[in-house]
Amino acid sequence: QEQLVESGGGLVEPGGSLRLSCVASGFSFSDYYMSWIRQAPGKGLEWVSFISGSGSTIYYADSLKGRFTVSRDNAKNSLFLQMTRLRADDTAFYYCARSGWLTEFDFWGRGTLVTVSS
């Protein structure tokens, strides 16, 4: 059974850092592009980052201005998001989702909540 399980969220002070993880199971992880998508409480969906199966192609939303870094470890079926210089407006549920190249997000994890507050 396919699964994506995010972890690593929590409460962090403004200016702090956090590393999110997403562990995949039930499918061939390295065959898929993976994305992080976030959703502020009560708000819509915002794409954050995208990484190819090999990790050679990476994109970020312009709004992140270099604060976030995505990576993956295919040997551990894991996707990561290193978040630095966190701000209050980074508060959101962070979902990992899989896709192909120029395809839909066909499967999503349940998300992990990041709260940036003093």
Added chain:
Amino acid sequence: DIEMTQSPESLAVSLGERATINCKSSQSVLYTSNNKNYLAWYQQKPGQPPKLLIYWASRRASGVPDRFSGSGSGTDFTLTISSLQAEDVAVYYCQQYHTIPPITFGQGTRLELK
């Protein structure tokens, strides 16, 4: 960037009635080389992640009831629920994957029971 605009922002429909949600892209999401529209629809219920309903603008994802249908081409798209069920109460999002980055979503349409 391709901007996605949904209408209406919210919608109240009676059980068994038709629900229609619109999505407009600021640029065409149709690739003429393969005649595919690079557009998807998602359903998100409270406390749950989004779930894929429709891809390539009109193809239902696995397990999606046939009361859900997608139509449109180019810049104008529609998600239709032919006969609303109570379990269809949710927020619905469109998304384009034609030109990335960025991957962009509509702002969402909240569907409620009348």
